[in-house]
Amino acid sequence: MPETGSAFELLARLKALAAPEAEYKVLLGGRVQLPLRLFVRRLSPKAADARRRKAKKKAKKQGQSCSAAYRFLLGWDILLSNLPPETWGLPQVFDLYRIRFQLEWLFRTWKDQLGVDELGDWLWRLATTLRRRFSSLWSQNPTPKIPFYGSSDL
Numbered sequence: 001m002p003e004t005g006s007a008f009e010l011l012a013r014l015k016a017l018a019a020p021e022a023e024y025k026v027l028l029g030g031r032v033q034l035p036l037r038l039f040v041r042r043l044s045p046k047a048a049d050a051r052r053r054k055a056k057k058k059a060k061k062q063g064q065s066c067s068a069a070y071r072f073l074l075g076w077d078i079l080l081s082n083l084p085p086e087t088w089g090l091p092q093v094f095d096l097y098r099i100r101f102q103l104e105w106l107f108r109t110w111k112d113q114l115g116v117d118e119l120g121d122w123l124w125r126l127a128t129t130l131r132r133r134f135s136s137l138w139s140q141n142p143t144p145k146i147p148f149y150g151s152s153d154l
Contacts, residue, residue: 011069014040014076023090028080039079039093048075 008026021041027033043051051074052066059066066074081093088096 008038010038010078011072014072017042021090021094026080034082036080036082037085037093039077039081039090041077041090041094043075043077051075 008024013022013024017040021039024038024040026036026038028036042048052071055066055070055074077094077097079093079097081088083093083096
């Protein structure tokens with residue numbers, strides 16, 4: 001913890017947390033410590049169970065098993081950020097993450113399915129420029145109201 005310099009016990013904190021979401025100030029690193037904000041949000045039981053089933057299936061395929069601590073953590077969204085707290089509150093950070101994830105998915109699809117990165121330098125530069133501009137645009141608006149694939153906002 002930044003205030004005390006003691007280790008941050010994430011698992012213990014989450015188990016003791018009664019609220020569905022929280023924000024903590026943490027320091028990350030050994031010799032050089034970077035001040036960050038840690039955001040946590042409890043998933044719905046349905047979403048958490050889906051994550052756990054997927055993790056169990058993957059572990060079984062690899063001849064492994066999931067620890068109880070890992071299964072517990074799969075019930076949470078956990079984000080680290082250095083975004084300024086004056087502009088980016090807890091709900092806005094999760095909204096931004098959701099949008100950024102959709103944008104990353106779009107560009108990965110362009111690359112994997114359409115082979116945009118193999119069509120020529122000019123097209124790849126265009127795609128990465130669009131990506132940067134979209135990211136910049138969304139980072140300037142702390143309360144994005146853009147629906148995403150799979151949401152009930154559509």
